[in-house]
Amino acid sequence: MKIAAFSGVFLDYSIHQAMEYTKELGFDGIEIACKEPHLSIETSRQRVEEIKTLSKAFHLKIPALAGYLGWFSTSSDNECEKSFAEFQQIVEWANILESDMIRVFQGGPNAFLAADYHYEKAAYWLKKCAGKAKEYNKKIVLEIHNMSLVETVESGLKLLNMINEENVGLIHDAGNMYITDTDYGRDSVMGLGRHLFHVHVKDEKRVDKAGAPGTFSNLTKHGEEKFLQCRLDEGEVNHQPLFDALKEVGYDKWITLECAAPHPPKERLAYDLKKVKQMLENVTVTNNQTVN
Template structure:
């Protein structure tokens, strides 16, 4: 497994400075956020080539573009067409950057409130994205994310199944799945199987009141809940069972870190990078006896 940083955690820096920080900490790559000042559908071709040149010079791979395009399920037809056009430009950029995966948003509402027509409309446009990406040898990834159609393994697999494209899969995100209050350990990895294309890593915990730095509110199946963004290992989303399962299943893809704890960027990212390496070192494969218990 290789470790990348998701550049949205460094959005206050230029993409050049973000890559320099990633290299200094020791990351293998950088997942580029598809929003300015890092990258967008309006980024010029010369600037995209410059980003690739800087990454190559630092020895950083760019495994994915975390694009902020899509949202098809609740958008008008005109808005969907514009989102698809934006996606096409990001797809073109991915070829220059050497990125294998492009994240696209399925849209909302949160899965426990969604209707069949939300999934049907999203699937229609996502299929167009998948077909265009497949023609370029690229993959589309949907992030398992609270407040979206894809907030659990089950809802994610439902939508991916409706699209029916081999090059479309899911991003496992234990932090998001903790918020949703759905399984994010071994069973989630087994259930996703070969549809788990990518993994995001961050930690959070439930709190009584929000309002301070790093806190936020979110609608879940339990109502409006409050959360705190934490350093890995200091929140309530235990990632060790996930890492154990990744080792057990032979996952050889990327882990992309996106810590938003209210600390200086270098400090929080360096902590999570070192913590992930420590936890991967402790990862172990379950024995047949343990699995059967």
Template sequence: MAIRTALFSKVLRDRSLEEAAELAAEIGYDGFEPMCREPHLGVERSLEEVTAFRDHLDDLGLEVPCLATYSGHYVGKSQSECEAELEKLDTFLEFAEALDCDIVRHGPGGPPVREATDDDYEHAAAWLARAADRAAAYDVTIGIEIHAHTITETVDSTKRLIAEIDRENVGAIHDAGNMYITLDDYGQKSIQKLGDDLAHVHVKDEQRIDDPDRPGAFELETDDGLETFQPRLLGEGSVDHGPLFDALAEAGYDGYVTDECHVPRDDREDEREVAEHELAELRRLLG
């Protein structure tokens, strides 16, 4: 099966969940990855609403490759706070079952790798193992995103945590945009290193800049100090996704690639143009 394209609903965050899915289908995406917070698929949604949304997706011909939750973030939390995150996960697992989705994003949180301690990894692994055990009952994989300013901001640190969790249904969500920020290799070597731990792929473009006042600019403390970044349209920033897509093809990856573009927009028509541009670029990269 070929690699398929999906759109992260946050790209269309000014529309309702249903409207966002309809536009993704109209433009030509194969899948739709819901942002699991309001105004889209927040934990407060009822299971009846989610089931009705699944019927809507079926009518649109869209699959859900992953639920992009903002749950977990166990490092630095108390036992009661961690238990609350597991309860939140339970709800999202019910949503995943209703949506025929087999990956739920659920992360460790924590400080960047340069500040992380062995205790941070041990704490996160223990709670994520419990999360994975709950997910296994739904035949769902826990997807840990490689993300800046967490204990999994590199391939090596992500593989370390996955090894410590020691569950079959835990994998990595590759994100070249995030890895560009941390200067981690996001091309062929990253896919080779991840191997069977690769569960899902996110893509977005970023660029290092000097002016923090430019639209959408954000600052992050990296190993090189405080740096400024600006989200860009896919193919117009500094993240070269070509080698990544070549490596995915070589590895026989047959899942989804979800576009997460977060350039600032002025209106709903801009949203549509962004989503259309991103799909065209994805198709170009897929050859």
């Protein structure tokens, strides 16, 4: 498994500085957030070429571009057309940056509140995105994310079946799945099967109130809940069964660390990288034999 840092952790810094820190910390790659000052549809082609040169200089792969466009399920037709046009630009940037995957948001509402037409509209536009991505041999990844149509493995597979394109898959995100209160361990990995394209890692925990740094509120099936973003093993998300399952199925793709805990960016990524390496060293398979 290869490990990337999420550039969004360093959004207060230039993409040059983000890459420099990522390299210093010992990551294999960097997943670039499609937000300024790192990358956007407003970025010039010359600047994108410069970013590519930087990645080569730092020997960092760019496995994915973390797009924030989409939201097709609840957008107007004009808004969907605009998002699709923006996606086409991001695909061009992905091609220049040699990035295989582009994240697109499916939109909401929460899966437990969504109607069939939400899925149908999202599927229509995501299928168009998939067609454009195919022209560049790129993949679209939909993140399993709370407050979206894809909150669980089941709701993710429902949308994928409606899109019916081989180059569209899912991002497993145990932190998000903890918020949703759905399984994020071995069963989730087995359930995703070949549709598992990418993995995000972060920790969270439920708290009594929001307002402090790193806290937020979110609508779940249990009502309005409060959460605190944490470093790994300081929250309530147990990632070890996930890593065990990834090893079991022979997952050899990318894991991106995107810790948003209220600690300095470089410090929290260094901490989480150390924890992930420890968990990978302690991986066990279903017969309880440690994998060395």
